[in-house]
Amino acid sequence: MITPLARRMLAEALGTAFLLATVVGSGIMAAQLAGGNIALALLGNALATAAMLVVLITILGPVSGAQLNPAVSLVMAIERRLSWSAVLPYIAAQLAGAILGVWAAHAMFDLPILQFSTTVRTGAGQWLGEAIATFGLVLTILGCTAQAPKSTPFAVGLYILAAYWFTSSTSFANPAVTIARALSDTFAGIAPADAPAFIASQIVGALLGLAAGRLLWAGVT
Amino acid sequence: MITPLARRMLAEALGTAFLLATVVGSGIMAAQLAGGNIALALLGNALATAAMLVVLITILGPVSGAQLNPAVSLVMAIERRLSWSAVLPYIAAQLAGAILGVWAAHAMFDLPILQFSTTVRTGAGQWLGEAIATFGLVLTILGCTAQAPKSTPFAVGLYILAAYWFTSSTSFANPAVTIARALSDTFAGIAPADAPAFIASQIVGALLGLAAGRLLWAGVT
Amino acid sequence: MITPLARRMLAEALGTAFLLATVVGSGIMAAQLAGGNIALALLGNALATAAMLVVLITILGPVSGAQLNPAVSLVMAIERRLSWSAVLPYIAAQLAGAILGVWAAHAMFDLPILQFSTTVRTGAGQWLGEAIATFGLVLTILGCTAQAPKSTPFAVGLYILAAYWFTSSTSFANPAVTIARALSDTFAGIAPADAPAFIASQIVGALLGLAAGRLLWAGVT
Amino acid sequence: MITPLARRMLAEALGTAFLLATVVGSGIMAAQLAGGNIALALLGNALATAAMLVVLITILGPVSGAQLNPAVSLVMAIERRLSWSAVLPYIAAQLAGAILGVWAAHAMFDLPILQFSTTVRTGAGQWLGEAIATFGLVLTILGCTAQAPKSTPFAVGLYILAAYWFTSSTSFANPAVTIARALSDTFAGIAPADAPAFIASQIVGALLGLAAGRLLWAGVT
Numbered sequence: 001m002i003t004p005l006a007r008r009m010l011a012e013a014l015g016t017a018f019l020l021a022t023v024v025g026s027g028i029m030a031a032q033l034a035g036g037n038i039a040l041a042l043l044g045n046a047l048a049t050a051a052m053l054v055v056l057i058t059i060l061g062p063v064s065g066a067q068l069n070p071a072v073s074l075v076m077a078i079e080r081r082l083s084w085s086a087v088l089p090y091i092a093a094q095l096a097g098a099i100l101g102v103w104a105a106h107a108m109f110d111l112p113i114l115q116f117s118t119t120v121r122t123g124a125g126q127w128l129g130e131a132i133a134t135f136g137l138v139l140t141i142l143g144c145t146a147q148a149p150k151s152t153p154f155a156v157g158l159y160i161l162a163a164y165w166f167t168s169s170t171s172f173a174n175p176a177v178t179i180a181r182a183l184s185d186t187f188a189g190i191a192p193a194d195a196p197a198f199i200a201s202q203i204v205g206a207l208l209g210l211a212a213g214r215l216l217w218a219g220v221t
Numbered sequence: 222m223i224t225p226l227a228r229r230m231l232a233e234a235l236g237t238a239f240l241l242a243t244v245v246g247s248g249i250m251a252a253q254l255a256g257g258n259i260a261l262a263l264l265g266n267a268l269a270t271a272a273m274l275v276v277l278i279t280i281l282g283p284v285s286g287a288q289l290n291p292a293v294s295l296v297m298a299i300e301r302r303l304s305w306s307a308v309l310p311y312i313a314a315q316l317a318g319a320i321l322g323v324w325a326a327h328a329m330f331d332l333p334i335l336q337f338s339t340t341v342r343t344g345a346g347q348w349l350g351e352a353i354a355t356f357g358l359v360l361t362i363l364g365c366t367a368q369a370p371k372s373t374p375f376a377v378g379l380y381i382l383a384a385y386w387f388t389s390s391t392s393f394a395n396p397a398v399t400i401a402r403a404l405s406d407t408f409a410g411i412a413p414a415d416a417p418a419f420i421a422s423q424i425v426g427a428l429l430g431l432a433a434g435r436l437l438w439a440g441v442t
Numbered sequence: 443m444i445t446p447l448a449r450r451m452l453a454e455a456l457g458t459a460f461l462l463a464t465v466v467g468s469g470i471m472a473a474q475l476a477g478g479n480i481a482l483a484l485l486g487n488a489l490a491t492a493a494m495l496v497v498l499i500t501i502l503g504p505v506s507g508a509q510l511n512p513a514v515s516l517v518m519a520i521e522r523r524l525s526w527s528a529v530l531p532y533i534a535a536q537l538a539g540a541i542l543g544v545w546a547a548h549a550m551f552d553l554p555i556l557q558f559s560t561t562v563r564t565g566a567g568q569w570l571g572e573a574i575a576t577f578g579l580v581l582t583i584l585g586c587t588a589q590a591p592k593s594t595p596f597a598v599g600l601y602i603l604a605a606y607w608f609t610s611s612t613s614f615a616n617p618a619v620t621i622a623r624a625l626s627d628t629f630a631g632i633a634p635a636d637a638p639a640f641i642a643s644q645i646v647g648a649l650l651g652l653a654a655g656r657l658l659w660a661g662v663t
Numbered sequence: 664m665i666t667p668l669a670r671r672m673l674a675e676a677l678g679t680a681f682l683l684a685t686v687v688g689s690g691i692m693a694a695q696l697a698g699g700n701i702a703l704a705l706l707g708n709a710l711a712t713a714a715m716l717v718v719l720i721t722i723l724g725p726v727s728g729a730q731l732n733p734a735v736s737l738v739m740a741i742e743r744r745l746s747w748s749a750v751l752p753y754i755a756a757q758l759a760g761a762i763l764g765v766w767a768a769h770a771m772f773d774l775p776i777l778q779f780s781t782t783v784r785t786g787a788g789q790w791l792g793e794a795i796a797t798f799g800l801v802l803t804i805l806g807c808t809a810q811a812p813k814s815t816p817f818a819v820g821l822y823i824l825a826a827y828w829f830t831s832s833t834s835f836a837n838p839a840v841t842i843a844r845a846l847s848d849t850f851a852g853i854a855p856a857d858a859p860a861f862i863a864s865q866i867v868g869a870l871l872g873l874a875a876g877r878l879l880w881a882g883v884t
Contacts, residue, residue: 010437018357021387022383025388026383026386026387029386030386033260033263035258035260037258040260040261040264041260047383048382049383051271051379051383052380052383054379058369058372059360059363059365059368059369060364061368062369063368063437104349108346108347108349108388108390
């Protein structure tokens with residue numbers, strides 16, 4: 001018999017799996033077809049990811065919150081919108097789903113399942129990009145929660161669509177996504193050695209986003 | 222005098238005809254204009270298909286459910302949201318509409334009406350792609366039905382936009398669409414010999430989606 | 443002092459002017475920048491047109507209906523949703539606005555104001571395209587009016603986005619647009635001699651759309 | 664302790680910073696990746712900007728109005744929707760945020776922080792473009808305020824998406840944006856000497872938009 005927490009973990013795992021299958025799968029498809037034009041590949045990759053996020057948050061939001069992101073779960077726990085006892089199960093489900101999603105993408109495109117990325121993504125500019133990207137993502141989520149909960153799915157999808165283009169790092173903004181993308185030597189990959197600095201930047205950005213959100217919407221919720 | 226079931230069959234036929242005219246017609250247009258860049262052709266094809274799906278489900282959903290898809294009609298019958306006696310009429314209307322839509326696209330572009338595709342689409346990766354695509358489509362529909370019925374048109378359109386890009390098979394996810402696309406030797410075609418394995422994969426994916434949907438939203442609807 | 447009908451005519455004229463400035467202006471911009479890739483030019487043209495339609499119908503719909511299209515005004519008069527005495531004033535405002543919009547686009551891009559298109563658009567396939575395009579547009583409008591009035595702006599915008607791609611004629615679907623585009627020898631133009639057949643096809647499609655709409659949504663409105 | 668006006672200024676500054684980081688950042692990214700195809704670069708730039716506007720107006724609108732634009736603040740003050748005493752603080756916050764956003768984009772992409780644009784943007788056609796762009800933006804905002812307040816975020820985002828393509832100037836339509844973009848010698852830049860005429864055109868367009876809006880929606884609000 002399925003329990004409430006198990007059902008929420010299933011939602012987080014399945015949602016993160018579809019998110020990563022989309023990020024990595026559409027990256028492979030776009031890079032294969034774009035004939036070397038990276039802007040066109042990024043466009044297909046960004047539109048697919050944004051569209052999938054809108055869908056996942058619409059259908060899974062009422063079940064688990066559709067956080068799909070350890071940095072968001074951390075912020076929600078600090079905000080007392082997620083019980084601390086659920087944080088580790090959520091993150092475990094997100095990580096498991098994310099890795100499963102990457103492997104599903106590899107299987108669909110007849111690539112080796114187990115890979116490690118060799119794409120270098122590093123430097124102060126990109127770390128700033130990750131911090132800003134996650135700062136804005138947390139602001140988007142907190143702002144919608146406070147002011148327009150029904151707009152959350154579209155706002156998060158559109159935010160990520162913009163962030164793919166305006167940040168130098170193409171906006172990972174999610175530790176589970178970062179770890180899973182280290183396991184794919186394709187368009188969306190990141191070398192494992194570069195992942196920790198991305199994740200640290202994301203957590204700094206998320207906490208600053210929480211601080212700014214409290215200034216902007218204090219007393220509203 | 223038009224009867225209720227006849228009106229619903231008209232809605233399914235007309236909707237599936239517009240869906241296929243869009244899939245095949247925009248594929249022809251995009252391939253003719255894209256100068257060999259397949260990513261650009263897929264972008265036009267995917268945006269047009271997604272946009273049309275939002276429209277069709279908005280205007281026809283209240284009439285017939287705007288299922289436009291035998292695999293969805295099967296799931297809805299199992300879920301007791303469509304009477305079993307309506308399943309065959311629905312599927313007949315969907316197939317007739319789908320073929321009419323393909324032929325309309327051919328006529329608009331001054332191509333021979335009757336064609337058979339020669340595009341090979343086969344292999345375990347693509348079959349997995351079709352199963353995952355249909356699994357996610359059914360989850361999207363069941364999740365919206367349970368949690369956010371008014372979001373169904375946008376969610377389905379955006380899901381297919383993403384699925385065109387993240388699955389290796391470009392996400393047919395629909396037996397009527399598969400059969401009709403076998404009748405078009407253009408961008409969107411699939412060789413008739415490859416259609417049965419696609420359809421089998423779609424039905425497996427749809428049934429697994431139904432099982433997952435019951436775990437996620439049991440007791441909600 | 444402005445009268446109600448004058449205010450509605452202002453809305454129709456201003457709306458059609460912005461619609462044509464967008465169709466023609468974005469066509470010029472896209473063709474100038476796309477480096478000969480017509481699919482890319484059509485993409486910019488289609489996205490801009492669809493986005494503008496959503497905006498115009500949102501803000502002008504409550505004033506005048508934001509029909510912006512003589513074929514739609516005709517259908518609305520037959521449906522008794524527009525008084526017959528307002529039909530000619532509406533069409534006059536739409537035509538005046540459409541021509542003004544084309545000229546504004548020319549002025550913005552430093553082109554001669556008065557032009558006549560030399561782009562041949564003719565043949566049975568394109569006429570069928572115009573009939574199908576207008577048939578679907580009328581169905582979209584009637585379906586939204588009957589089932590989901592608040593969805594009209596998005597549905598019409600998305601329908602036209604799809605129709606730019608899936609019809610061989612790129613979906614003019616509007617006699618005022620057709621006449622005005624005859625006055626622009628740019629990407630969006632149509633040779634004046636080819637306009638009458640387009641307009642005739644549009645009216646046939648609109649009337650068939652009305653007939654189909656009555657079958658689908660009879661007794662709903 | 665944060666006061667109401669300070670909170671609103673924070674919202675305007677942060678919102679304008681994200682807007683400019685998106686405009687300039689996505690311009691840099693798109694130009695770097697597009698391989699010289701300017702239409703493709705404009706597409707990425709326009710989609711990112713429009714998506715970000717929808718997000719910012721959704722989350723910041725209830726705090727400060729999310730005007731993010733001195734011309735809009737001026738119109739709102741004339742319309743008595745913003746107190747005159749708040750106009751200068753709003754504009755100061757918008758300008759400070761805009762410049763900060765440009766600098767953040769430069770830092771993310773490892774470019775020199777302080778730059779001045781050398782991109783010539785001048786001539787009667789582009790000035791007309793800016794006037795029309797701002798005229799339409801003000802109409803969009805006033806129309807949504809009068810008829811469909813909840814549609815404001817999407818309508819403004821979609822309007823700007825269209826205006827990037829249909830105006831010869833690519834639609835700055837915002838004095839704070841114009842000044843800030845003079846500080847970036849990248850895709851989105853404008854030479855400082857060309858900024859004043861753009862700003863003058865924007866103010867003329869905004870006031871004409873206010874006049875037209877009063878004709879269209881008088882007595883509605």
